[in-house]
Amino acid sequence: MNANMTLAIAAGILIACGVYLILERSLTRILLGVIIVSNGVNILFLVASGHPGTPPIHGLFSEETAADPLPQAMVLTAIVITMAVTAFVLAMAYRSFQLNGHDEVADDVEDARIRQLAQADEQSESYEATRFSDTGEDVVSE
Amino acid sequence: MINLVPVPVMLALLGAAVTLMIPRRPVAQRVISIGCLTGIVALAGLFIWYTDTQGPMALWIGDWPVLLGIVLVADRLSSLMLLVAGVVALCVLIFSTGQDKGEVRRETPVSIFHPTFLLLVGGIANAFLAGDLFNLFVGFEIFLFASYVLLTLGGTKERIRAGTTYVIVSLLSSMLFLTSIASIYAATGTVNMAHVAVRVAELSEPVQLLLQVMLLTTFSIKAAVFPLSMWLPDSYPTAPAPVTAVFAGLLTKVGIYAIIRTQTLLFPDSDLSTLLMIAALATMLIGILGALAQVEIKRMLSFTLVSHLGYMVFGISLASDAGMAATIYYTAHHITIQAALFLVTGLIERRGGTSSLDGLGGLLKVSPVLALLFFVPAMNLGGIPPMSGFLGKVGLLQAGAEYGGPLVWVVMAGGIVTSLLTLMSMTKVWNRAFWGNVPDRIHATQDSYDGDAGDDDVRFLPPLMVFATSVLILFSLALTVFAGPLYSYSERAAVSIRSENYISAVLPEGVR
Numbered sequence: 277m278n279a280n281m282t283l284a285i286a287a288g289i290l291i292a293c294g295v296y297l298i299l300e301r302s303l304t305r306i307l308l309g310v311i312i313v314s315n316g317v318n319i320l321f322l323v324a325s326g327h328p329g330t331p332p333i334h335g336l337f338s339e340e341t342a343a344d345p346l347p348q349a350m351v352l353t354a355i356v357i358t359m360a361v362t363a364f365v366l367a368m369a370y371r372s373f374q375l376n377g378h379d380e381v382a383d384d385v386e387d388a389r390i391r392q393l394a395q396a397d398e399q400s401e402s403y404e405a406t407r408f409s410d411t412g413e414d415v416v417s418e
Numbered sequence: 419m420i421n422l423v424p425v426p427v428m429l430a431l432l433g434a435a436v437t438l439m440i441p442r443r444p445v446a447q448r449v450i451s452i453g454c455l456t457g458i459v460a461l462a463g464l465f466i467w468y469t470d471t472q473g474p475m476a477l478w479i480g481d482w483p484v485l486l487g488i489v490l491v492a493d494r495l496s497s498l499m500l501l502v503a504g505v506v507a508l509c510v511l512i513f514s515t516g517q518d519k520g521e522v523r524r525e526t527p528v529s530i531f532h533p534t535f536l537l538l539v540g541g542i543a544n545a546f547l548a549g550d551l552f553n554l555f556v557g558f559e560i561f562l563f564a565s566y567v568l569l570t571l572g573g574t575k576e577r578i579r580a581g582t583t584y585v586i587v588s589l590l591s592s593m594l595f596l597t598s599i600a601s602i603y604a605a606t607g608t609v610n611m612a613h614v615a616v617r618v619a620e621l622s623e624p625v626q627l628l629l630q631v632m633l634l635t636t637f638s639i640k641a642a643v644f645p646l647s648m649w650l651p652d653s654y655p656t657a658p659a660p661v662t663a664v665f666a667g668l669l670t671k672v673g674i675y676a677i678i679r680t681q682t683l684l685f686p687d688s689d690l691s692t693l694l695m696i697a698a699l700a701t702m703l704i705g706i707l708g709a710l711a712q713v714e715i716k717r718m719l720s721f722t723l724v725s726h727l728g729y730m731v732f733g734i735s736l737a738s739d740a741g742m743a744a745t746i747y748y749t750a751h752h753i754t755i756q757a758a759l760f761l762v763t764g765l766i767e768r769r770g771g772t773s774s775l776d777g778l779g780g781l782l783k784v785s786p787v788l789a790l791l792f793f794v795p796a797m798n799l800g801g802i803p804p805m806s807g808f809l810g811k812v813g814l815l816q817a818g819a820e821y822g823g824p825l826v827w828v829v830m831a832g833g834i835v836t837s838l839l840t841l842m843s844m845t846k847v848w849n850r851a852f853w854g855n856v857p858d859r860i861h862a863t864q865d866s867y868d869g870d871a872g873d874d875d876v877r878f879l880p881p882l883m884v885f886a887t888s889v890l891i892l893f894s895l896a897l898t899v900f901a902g903p904l905y906s907y908s909e910r911a912a913v914s915i916r917s918e919n920y921i922s923a924v925l926p927e928g929v930r
Contacts, residue, residue: 298586353552
C-alpha cells in the first residue's frame with residue numbers, strides 16, 4: 277500500500293492543533309478542538325484507504341480503478357457522530373453559560389478539596405471533619 | 419435460532435423509538451421498556467444455553483457475502499455479559515419505576531429517561547455482540563451518547579460540571595478508538611475482528627505492538643484503569659441513583675469486555691503482561707485508598723469500583739485460560755454487586771435524606787430492612803467467604819499462583835490488601851450510617867413528609883424499589899449458590915474466546 281504523505285501530514289497537523297485546543301479551559305474551544313481532531317482522524321481514514329480512484333459505483337466504472345469504498349462509509353458514520361457531539365457539547369456549553377456566566381471546565385472536586393486542605397494545613401487530622409454539603413461543594417470546618 | 423442474534427439490539431432500539439413517540443403516557447412507556455428488557459434477558463438466557471451446547475453463533479447481517487457485510491457473534495462470553503447486563507438494567511428500571519412523582523420529575527423525567535435508558539442498553543448489547551471493530555465503535559458511541567444525556571439529566575449546575583469532564587474524556591477516547599480503527603484498516607485491510615486476528619499475525623512486531631497499545635489505551639479509558647481512571651469518581655456520583663447504578667455496573671465492564679476480546683483475539687501472543695500487572699496493582703491500591711478517604715457513600719463506591727477493576731485487569735494480564743475464567747466470573751459478580759450497592763445507596767439517601775456519612779446514623783434502628791439490604795452486598799464486595807466476591811478472588815489468586823513470578827506475588831498481595839481495605843471502607847459506612855444515634859436530620863426528614871400512612875418504611879422505601887434492589891441482591895446470591903456451574907461455564911468461555919476457536923467459529927475455512 278502506498279500512503280499519501282500530504283494527507284498523512286495534514287492529519288497530523290489537524291490532530292496536533294485539536295489536542296492543543298482541547299487542553300484549553302473553555303468548553304467552546306474544547307469543542308473546536310474536538311471537531312478539528314475528528315476531521316484529522318477522518319483524513320487518516322482516507323490515508324488508510326490507499327490509492328485514489330474512480331467512484332466505487334458498480335457498473336459505471338471498472339472495479340480495478342475504483343477507490344476503496346469502505347473507509348468512506350466509515351468516515352460518513354464518523355461525521356454523523358461528530359455532528360451529534362457538536363450539538364450536544366454546544367447545548368452543554370450554553371447551559372453552563374446560563375448557570376455560571378462562563379463555560380469553563382470546573383476543577384475536579386477531589387483536587388479542590390485537597391487544595392483547600394493543604395491551605396488549611398490540616399491534612400493529617402482533618403479529613404473526617406471535611407463535610408459534603410448537599411450542593412456538592414465541600415466545606416472544610418475549622 | 420441463529421437469526422435471533424441481532425434481536426436484543428433491535429428490541430432495545432425499537433423500544434427506544436416507541437417510548438420516544440409517546441412522551442405523555444408514562445405508564446405505557448414503563449410497560450414497553452420493562453417488556454423490552456425482559457425480552458432481552460430471556461433471549462440472553464437462550465443464547466447462553468445454545469452457545470454452551472451448540473457452540474458460538476455468527477450471523478452475517480443481510481446475507482451479504484462473507485467479509486463484505488458485518489457479523490454479529492454470540493459466544494459464551496458475550497451471552498453471559500448480555501444476561502448480566504440485562505438483569506441489572508431490568509432491576510434498575512423497576513427501581514426507577516418505584517420513585518414517587520416528585521422524585522421522577524427531579525431525577526428521572528420519564529419522557530426522556532426511558533428512551534435514553536433503552537438506547538443505552540441497546541448500545542451495550544451491540545458492543546457485546548459486535549464481531550467487527552467498527553460496529554464495536556458504533557455500539558460504544560450509542561451507549562456513550564445515551565450516558566451523556568443520562569448523566570446531565572435536568573441540567574443542574576453540579577451535573578453539568580460533572581458531565582463536562584465525562585463528555586470530554588469520552589470524546590477523546592472515541593477519537594483514539596477511531597484512530598486505532600483507521601490504523602488497523604491501513605495495516606490489515608479489514609475491520610472484521612476474526613479477519614484482523616488472522617492478518618495481524620503477519621505484521622511486523624512493532625506495528626502489532628502499536629496497534630495493541632492503541633486499543634488497550636482506548637479501552638482502558640472506558641474501563642477506568644489507572645492512570646486513566648481520574649474521570650470516574652468525579653463524574654458518576656452526581657447522577658441520579660438509578661443512573662449511577664447502571665453506569666457503575668455496566669459501562670466500565672463494557673471496556674473490560676472489549677479489553678478481554680481484543681487482547682485474547684487479536685494479540686494472543688504479545689506480551690504486555692508486566693505492564694498490565696503494574697496497572698492492575700496501581701488501580702487496586704490507589705482506588706481503594708481514595709475510597710477510604712471519602713465520607714460520601716456514592717463517591718466511596720465509585721472509588722471501590724475503580725479499585726476492583728484492578729482485579730479484572732490482573733486476570734487479563736495473566737493471559738491464561740484460568741486467569742480469563744476467573745476474570746469472566748469476577749466481572750459477572752462485580753456488575754451485579756456494584757449496581758446493587760448503588761441502588762441501596764439510593765434507598766439510604768431517601769431514608770436518611772443524604773448520602774453523606776456525616777448526616778447519617780442509627781439506620782439499623784430506623785430501618786432494619788435497609789440495613790440487611792446494605793449488609794449482604796457490602797460483605798460480598800469485601801470478599802467474605804463463601805460469597806461470589808470471595809470465590810472470584812480465590813479464582814484470580816489461584817490463576818496468579820499458577821503463573822508465578824515475583825511481580826505476580828506482589829500484585830496478589832496487593833489484591834489481598836485491597837480486599838481488606840474494601841472491607842474496612844464498607845465497615846466505615848456500616849459504623850457511621852447504621853450504628854450510632856439517630857441524628858435529628860432523619861427525624862426532620864420524617865416530619866417533612868406529611869403523609870398519614872402509619873408505616874415509615876413503606877413511606878420512605880417504596881415496595882417496588884425495595885423489590886428491585888432485593889431481586890438484584892438475590893441474583894448476586896444466585897451467582898454464589900450456582901458458583902460451581904457458573905465457574906465451569908466461565909472456564910469453557912475462556913477456552914472459546916481463544917483466538918483459534920473464535921476465528922474458526924466466525925470465518926469459513928480458508929479465508930486469509
